[in-house]
Amino acid sequence: MAEALLHQQRTHRPPAPRPPSHRxxxxxxxxxxxxxxxxxxxxxxxxxxxxxxxxxxxxxxxxxxxxxxxxxxxxxxxxxxxxxxxxxxxxxxxxxxxxxxxxxxxxxxxxxxxxxxxxxxxxxxxxxxxxxxxxxxxxxxxxxxxxxxxxxxxxxxxxxxxxxxxxxxxxxxxxxxxxxxxxSRWFLITTGFGALFMVAAKRYSEAVQMAGTAGATRVLLTEYTTGYLRFVWQLAAGVAVLGYCLWALEGGGVPHTSVLPWRELSVVAFILAVLRYAVFADRGTAGEPEEVVLGDRALALIGLAWLAVYALAVADR
Missing domain, CATH: 1.10.357.140 (UbiA prenyltransferase)
Known part of the structure; x- marks a missing residue:
């Protein structure tokens, strides 16, 4: 019986993998x-x-x-x-x-x-x-x-x-x-720390999802701690929000041609977007920023609202 099984294994070998095509x-x-x-x-x-x-x-x-x-x-x-x-x-x-x-x-x-x-x-x-x-x-x-x-x-x-x-x-x-x-300095500060917020959130998500096997995919994840990466994305989010608020309020003394101060109101949508993105960062599911931004309906709606208010603020100059 054993010899028959051994003979069957030898005669029914899986086919060799096909070489990659270079068409x-x-x-x-x-x-x-x-x-x-x-x-x-x-x-x-x-x-x-x-x-x-x-x-x-x-x-x-x-x-x-x-x-x-x-x-x-x-x-x-x-x-x-x-x-x-x-x-x-x-x-x-x-x-x-x-x-x-x-x-x-x-x-x-x-x-x-x-x-x-x-x-x-x-x-x-x-x-x-x-x-x-x-x-x-x-x-x-x-x-x-x-x-x-x-x-x-x-x-x-x-x-x-x-x-x-x-x-x-x-x-x-x-x-x-x-x-x-x-x-402007506020543009650079807001953009730079907003980017750091998403980058650190991505690293944090990778560290959470690949705990115990991180070294096999991204070596530095074994040297960062999740606590440190959480600190970085929280700090970056705070500075980005502060920079945006200072930019928006910088023109607070400028008279508006419309009824509402759109520039200042855009702060609300911006903070809501940061807070919504932070939900995914905190869960450890912010691995790909573009997938988070495009895949979450609430975040997309907040983003559209911010774009609309921001456009009104630019037109109100």
């Missing part, structure tokens, strides 16, 4: 997936400064901002390609990341490096030619910072939080630089 269509699709299309929503931050200044309603502004959005997307894509190419071996041992196109063999590592290098050169060059030198310098600094993050900075405590936060802040600055809009 052109599959390769292009793999490259596109590696650039993280879901993350492109972050680059909408380029409209933040022009929106605050009321400079969105012209063909020149819309065209210039669309170009800056595309250039920032190209730079971020280059970083994602290099990051996944460097981490391909480690990703193959991960239950989820092994399905990434480079780790799965759908995109060869040399191709990933080649496309990333082309994007990293073309994006700042196009920015210098089609926008302003300041935007080209900002994109070059972003690429340098993110590449340093991929190589070493993502393993340095606190610095990793600062680098990711600065990436968000650079996106918000790019739109203002492209249109020559002065960036």
């Amino acid at each position: 052109p269509g599959t390769l292009v699709g793999g490259l596109l997936r590696t650039t993280r299309p879901k993350q492109w929503v972050k680059n909408i931050l380029v409209v933040a400064a022009p929106a605050a200044a009321g400079r969105l309603f012209s063909l020149h502004a819309v065209t210039r901002l669309a170009l800056v959005f595309a250039l920032f997307t190209a730079c971020a894509a280059a970083v994602y390609l290099i990051n996944d190419a460097r981490d391909a071996e480690a990703d193959r041992a991960h239950p989820t990341k092994r399905h990434r196109p480079i780790a799965a063999g759908q995109v060869p590592v040399p191709v990933a490096y080649g496309v990333a290098g082309a994007l990293a050169v073309l994006a700042p060059t196009a920015a210098a030619w089609l926008t302003t030198p300041a935007v080209a310098v900002l994109l070059t600094a972003y690429l340098g910072m993110q590449l340093a993050y991929c190589v070493s900075l993502k393993h340095v405590l606190v610095v990793d939080l600062v680098v990711v936060t600065t990436g968000f802040l650079m996106r918000a600055m790019a739109g203002g630089l492209a249109l020559g809009i002065p960036l």
Whole structure:
């Protein structure tokens, strides 16, 4: 009986896995997936400064901002390609990341490096030619910072939080630089600490969900404590709210052309949005900011209400 079972196992071996396909269509699709299309929503931050200044309603502004959005997307894509190419071996041992196109063999590592290098050169060059030198310098600094993050900075405590936060802040600055809009200190403070709030909340959620196995996915999560990460996102949320309130109340003495002080009233919606987002951060479910913002109906409605009041505040100037 045992010999029969052994013979059956030998003669019914599972088929060998098929080698990865490198058809052109599959390769292009793999490259596109590696650039993280879901993350492109972050680059909408380029409209933040022009929106605050009321400079969105012209063909020149819309065209210039669309170009800056595309250039920032190209730079971020280059970083994602290099990051996944460097981490391909480690990703193959991960239950989820092994399905990434480079780790799965759908995109060869040399191709990933080649496309990333082309994007990293073309994006700042196009920015210098089609926008302003300041935007080209900002994109070059972003690429340098993110590449340093991929190589070493993502393993340095606190610095990793600062680098990711600065990436968000650079996106918000790019739109203002492209249109020559002065960036106020309150805008930079609110945007910077708002970004730190979401970044720290994401790290906190990862630490909570991957407790005991964090080292296998993000090494620094074994060195951060959940208490420290909670402190960081709470501190950042408080500073962001304070910065926004100071900005809104700064013009309190300016006469309004409408009945209601829309600028001051926008504080209510902003604080409600922060408090709503903090619910997910506290639960440890704020892993992907774009999924939280787009996936929660209440938060989306609060965001729309804030946009409406903010637009009235800009129009009331």
